[in-house]
Amino acid sequence: MPEVIAFDVNETLLDLRALDEPFQRLFGAPGMRTQWFGTMLQLSFVGGLTGSYVDFTTAQRAALRMLAERERVALTERQVTDTVALMERLPPHPDVPRALARLAGSPLRLVALTNSVATTAHAQLAHAGLLGLFEHVVSADTVRRLKPAPEPYHEVARVCGVTPGGIRLVAAHTWDVSGALAAGCHAAFVGRPGAVPSPLGPRPDIVAPDIATAADLILERDAGGPPAAPMPPGHRP
Structure with a gap:
């Protein structure tokens, strides 16, 4: 049974x-952010597949330059830097703080697992008011292999002193869920707008429309009891 709940950060x-x-x-056009993020993921994954590791921040900067070249928009280095820095000031989805606080009040251990570099991950979670809810913040950059490769999930197992089977990943990305399952972990898929589970390969045993519903199911299945009472964000039992 999972005892460590590892949360993807960006979008989840x-x-x-x-x-x-x-x-x-x-x-000057809608939808550019989603194109940028998709290009960034492609650059990151190609780096992993070809054995040329590319960290998330480098991929974000490169994807922004590619998008600007394609759209014939002249961006300065300052604009590239300032735009990528906005990743550190993202708000949480509205359902996240209360759901995480409920999970933090249970016997389960909460960990953040992200492809972002460690400094960005800590800044993101601190800005969102979520950092104090996590026992560890694990960056895939520390093992120089991005999710969905097995190494980041196994790094969580190492840091937490559990087997991969003791971990449940929670993510809004099918590639992340697939990676966790292939690495021997459990998983929960969160159907953020536009995200649907993959029809290929093993399916997670939890599929939820949001973090709040996922938390209910995780507490029921992994904590062995009724949902825990809410506790304020930033507090650890």
Whole structure:
């Protein structure tokens, strides 16, 4: 039974839609933020597949330059730096603080597992008021292998002193859920707007429309009892 609940950060906990307006200002068209993020993931994954590791921040900067070149928009280095820095100031999705606080009041151990570099991850969670709810913040950059490769999930197991089977990943990305399952972990898929489970491969035993519902099911299945009473964010039992 899972005892460590590892949360993906970007899109799962934090709302990237806060970047829509800045990208609209830069490129003058809707939907540029989603194209940028998708290009960034592609660059990161290609780096992993070809054995040329690319950290998330480097991929974000490169993807922004590619998008600007494609759209024939001249961006200065300052604009690139300032835009990527906005990743550190994302708000949490509205359902996140209370759901995480409820889980933190249970016997389960909460960990953040992200492809972001460690400094960015800590800044993100601190800005969102969530940092104090996590026992550890694990960056895939420490093992120089990004999710969905097995190494980041196994790093959580190492840090927490459990087997992969003692971990449940919670993510809004099918590739992340698939990676966790392939690494021997459990998983919960969160159906953020536009996200649906993959029809290929093993399916997670929890599929929920939001973090609040996922928390209910995790408490029921992994904590062995009724949902815990809420506790304020930033407090650990």
